[in-house]
Amino acid sequence: MTDPRIPVTEDELHAYVDNELPAERRGDVEAWLSAHPDDAERVRSWREMAEALHARYDSVADEPVPQRLSIDRLAQQPRKWMYGAIAATLLAFVAGGGAGWLARGAAASPSMFQNFTVDALDAHRLYVVEVRHPVEVPGSERAHLQQWLTKRCGWDVRAPELGATGLKLVGGRLLPGPTGPASFLMYESASGERFTIYTSRASAETTQMLYARQDNDGALFWADKGVGYVVSGSSDRDRLTQVARLVYDQTEKTGG
Amino acid sequence: MTAFRESVEAMIPALRRYARALTRDADSADDLVQDTLVRALRSERLFLGGDVRSWLYTILTNLNKNRRRSLARRPQFMPLLDNNADASGTEAEGRDIARALATLVEEQRSVLLLVMLEGLSYREVADIQGVPIGTVMSRLARARAHVKAVLEGERPALRRVK
DSSP states (O other): EEEEEEEEOOHHHHHHTTOOOOOOHHHHHHEEEHOHHHHHHHHHHHHHHHHHHHHHHHHHHHHHGGGGHHHHHHHHHHTTHHHHTTOOOOOOHHIIIIHHHHHTTBEEEEHHHHHHHHHHHHHHHHHTOOSSSHHHHHEGGGHHHHHHHHHHHHSSSOOOOOOGGGGEEEEEEEEEEEEEEEEEEEEEEEOOEEEEEEEOOSSOOOOOOOOETTHHHEEEEEETTEEEEEEEEEHHHHHHHHHHHHHHHHHHTTTT | OOOHHHHHHHHHHHHHHHHHHHHSOOOHHHHHHHHHHHHHHTTTOOSSSSSSSHHHHHHHHHHHHHHHHTTSSSSOOOOOSSTTOOSSSSSHHHHHHHHHHHHHHHHHHHHHIIIIIIIOOOHHHHHHHTHHHHHHHHEEEEEEEEHHHHHHHHHHHHHHHH
16 A cells, blocks of 8 residues: 555656556546645646647547558558569670579579669668768778778778769768678769679679669669679669670679 | 557547647658558567557657757748648637747657647656656756747737737
8 A cells, every 4th residue: 555645756646647557546636636726637647648738649549540550551562662673684784795694693583682672772862962971981092991991891892983973082981781780882973873883792603783763863783692782873764774784794703 | 461560550549630730740740650551560570569559659659759859950841831720620729839849949849749639647658768767857847838928828828919
């Protein structure tokens, strides 16, 4: 039993209003309130506050659920944009002489594709808009950047030369990836167009290249020797392919 | 439909209400609910029983934290006049409360709404926010005091304007 002579605390007043007070203490609080008008007024104001909240927002819960929140739809298409895009493998690579590698691997499982591309595109969208701090280590310290990322990630991280496509290394940063660290490199053209290369440990050894698109951003994804690569940038697939091709060729040579 | 999906679906109206009060913007709120549902469905196999309701509020609360972080780099579009038609009978009061909510810091707004609007227990809110119950109670007390002060300070001012 609690002692009614023990003064009621502020915490108890809140707990009383929120039905969190032990039943045996409720009577004490009620007795306290009838003797303390200031506290009674506060309790009353909290109850009014709750009523105002319900009056303002309960109608939202009564609205019909918008179609885009339909559970069947969301369950069928976890990310609509991705599955539409998954089919779009890169024929350009076959035509362009990269035919050998394309046929090598098994198709990426959707979950792997999803984790990678979602994380990489999120990072891309987050950092390409950065003006002052897009990277942790600037491209002028290329050797240090590669050394640092290689050491932290555990695979050979090389910043490819993309000058042939008009892109210059801005720099890079270390990010948390789906299964451990991820490296993130950013490139920029003279006109300010930005591309990023995201790599992280992949569950699949080797996969074919896949294309995904979200709003104005596009991404090409593949895995090679247990490392997943996502090249994100313009949603123009030809331009993206041109860049990704160069990245692929160079990581292939250095043993990515 | 699996039992899991059914229990997620049953929560959508309440999640929308919570998200609307949290963000005070209908579109952002539904974006938040959609992301919450997508994440929940994606993790269906990882969900090893327990309270789906708390779990969904946790996802939504965390996503909102991330969203606010990324909003810092973008201009935020807010309606200039809060003329929402969905405010019911106590319309004026409803608008006051929305404005008062806007002045709360994030953690306090979340506690206030989870307890007062969504009816969660202190224990559940502590788990959702990953803090001790004592912290929940002090956040709640501060939030209530703040909202009370805003509402009381605002009413006479509004009357003058009208």
